Amino acid sequence: DAGVIQSPRHEVTEMGQEVTLRCKPISGHNSLFWYRQTMMRGLELLIYFNNNVPIDDSGMPEDRFSAKMPNASFSTLKIQPSEPRDSAVYFCASSLGQINQPQHFGDGTRLSIL
């Protein structure tokens, strides 16, 4: 079975550019989570969706960050404009949406903002 698929795997761009990260959850999963991982702050939850509806976006650091889930098989995380401090590994995870079901993670997008 295909796991969570994220693209691109690596992204290098200049400060001020728009960045779009993509995620395809596991088929049949109805919860989707976006995380950011840095050495300084560890793994932080940015936003999560249930049945394509955003439930909690309190982890989104600034208005420059936005996320959408237009359907059950696709989500995007957008940063506009990007800044060097946004450099991190961004993970997407999905789950069956029941409380005692584990989350399944993608391999992440390593983002570098120059």
Place this chain on the structure above:
Amino acid sequence: KQEVTQIPAALSVPEGENLVLNCSFTDSAIYNLQWFRQDPGKGLTSLLLIQSSQREQTSGRLNASLDKSSGRSTLYIAASQPGDSATYLCAVTTDSWGKLQFGAGTQVVVTP
């Protein structure tokens, strides 16, 4: 505010020794606790999930205990192997939607 702490931050053991990894959390109002493994350049893989009403879970060489009242969990890995080298993270579920709060992880190296 929930805080999750993992000690030690790094651990090195010779092959064959048992591994003991610790996780503590400040708020006992959790739905469950999960242990994950992360290999370099990869995402997280779920190892064990302990529901709040459970005391432990086992899978092969792995055993995790949960003492919710004292805010502690321990992951035991028996007879460690070089392939167990990775970073191990614990996380607590803090709402009914599955929101996770992670610890910083313990980096484990098992030497042949």
